[in-house]
Amino acid sequence: MIGLYLGLGALSAILVTLAILFNQLVGKRNMVNNGWADIDVQLKRRADLIPQLVTTVQGYASHERQLFEDVIMKRNAALQAGDDPDARGSTESALAAPVTKLLALAEDYPDLKASDNFRDLQNELSETENKIEMARRFYNGAVREMNVAVESFPSNLAAGLFGFAQRKFFEINMADRAVPDLNLGGSA
Numbered sequence: 762m763i764g765l766y767l768g769l770g771a772l773s774a775i776l777v778t779l780a781i782l783f784n785q786l787v788g789k790r791n792m793v794n795n796g797w798a799d800i801d802v803q804l805k806r807r808a809d810l811i812p813q814l815v816t817t818v819q820g821y822a823s824h825e826r827q828l829f830e831d832v833i834m835k836r837n838a839a840l841q842a843g844d845d846p847d848a849r850g851s852t853e854s855a856l857a858a859p860v861t862k863l864l865a866l867a868e869d870y871p872d873l874k875a876s877d878n879f880r881d882l883q884n885e886l887s888e889t890e891n892k893i894e895m896a897r898r899f900y901n902g903a904v905r906e907m908n909v910a911v912e913s914f915p916s917n918l919a920a921g922l923f924g925f926a927q928r929k930f931f932e933i934n935m936a937d938r939a940v941p942d943l944n945l946g947g948s949a
Contacts, residue, residue, distance in 0.1 A: 782919035789907040793928050796900030797844065800931060803893040804839070804853060810889065811836045811856075814863060814882045821873035822866050831859045846931040854934035860886075897931055904928045 815829050839852040864883065867874040908927045911920040920926075 778915070779919055779922070782916045783923055786907075786910055786916060786920055786923065786925045789903065789910050790925065792903040793900065793907050796896065796903045797846075797931075799896040800893065800900050801844070803889055803896050804849070807886065807889045807893065808836055808840055810882060810886050811860060814860075814879075814886065817876065817879050817882060818863055818866055818873060821870045821876070825863075825866065828859060828862055828866075832856070832863055835859055846929040850932045850934075857933070893933075897933065901930045904930050 811832060815832055818825070819829060835852070835856040839849070839856045842849040842852040864886075867879060867883075873879050907925075910916045911925055911927050
């Protein structure tokens with residue numbers, strides 16, 4: 762009889778432990794999903810700013826047609842990349858280079874550089890880039906915690922049992938980020 766009670770006690774302890782581990786993994790998964798949603802919102806915000814920026818610059822530099830087409834093509838590719846962090850990261854990095862060139866055109870066109878609309882768009886883009894970076898850090902931190910839980914004992918047992926898997930980090934090539942130069946005063 763004592764053996765039966767010990768067996769039931771051990772089974773109860775295992776079930777309670779599994780329930781706790783499962784709930785912790787669900788919480789970590791939800792943090793990762795929340796982090797990705799924040800990144801997605803900011804990337805969509807940036808994608809919405811780009812056509813406005815192209816339209817503004819086109820008014821001053823209409824002969825830069827190839828650059829405008831490149832920006833729009835890469836913007837559309839970034840929007841179509843979906844929720845795969847690897848695919849989205851590479852398309853966002855590819856988009857950053859022509860957007861940076863587009864912003865650099867202001868140096869060649871003083872009227873564009875002085876345009877309030879262009880300055881406002883530059884400021885909004887810069888603010889959005891900062892928000893993307895904050896969201897990326899949050900997401901990658903949540904992914905790190907999720908991956909540690911999926912790999913660590915004893916939570917790896919519950920993760921395997923309930924189908925929790927590692928998630929991918931979101932990386933944008935920081936050297937190619939579309940961070941505008943906000944030196945609009947004309948002096949270096």
